[in-house]
Amino acid sequence: MSASAQIIEAAWLSRPSPEVAPDLLGCWVVRQLPNGQLVRGLIVETEAYAPDDPACHAYRRKTQRNAVMFGPPGFAYIYRIYGIYHCFNVVTDVDGRASAVLIRALALPGQPMRAAAGPGKLCLALELETSLSGIPLTAASELWLEHRLETEALDLIQTTRIGLSQGVEIPWRWYIKAHPAVSKF
DNA sequence: AGTGGGATCTGT
């Protein structure tokens, strides 16, 4: 066995999303596709959504769509957007505090850099759709997270989020500096 | 029951 990857546990995600979002950079999303193929993606861009955040889907009230955000950390929150794409979030913080981290961009080893650059495109690449919303992010699942292998500090940029009409001024987007897969805005 | 718009992306 080579140095085995450490799976990210729910306890590690049980913090406010603005703390978890930068910590997820450099970590891995691992997806077992329906055909059995394993796809690994390096997280290079994230956004945090939290209670009292007008841009958060859970800002107003609990609904069927956002219910998983209100639950315990370590679950997938996946929703359809603009009728065509999906967005993948990692539910964070303690049970009852509706918050999540949106995974905005991945780098897929061996694939074009733009293949998973953007929340809609990464869901296409990993074949993530709404039926997977609410599944636990564990190795027994078809979707999980792994810690960074390297221990050197990453060069991170913190700035405002993208595509919102509310909460535009909250600086809760993070990305790996100069990474070619981050959103160009 | 009807409707406006959204945490997007592509091509013009």
Next chain:
DNA sequence: CAGATCCCACTA
């Protein structure tokens, strides 16, 4: 910068 295209959340 318009268009694709669906589901949700809000109004009535």
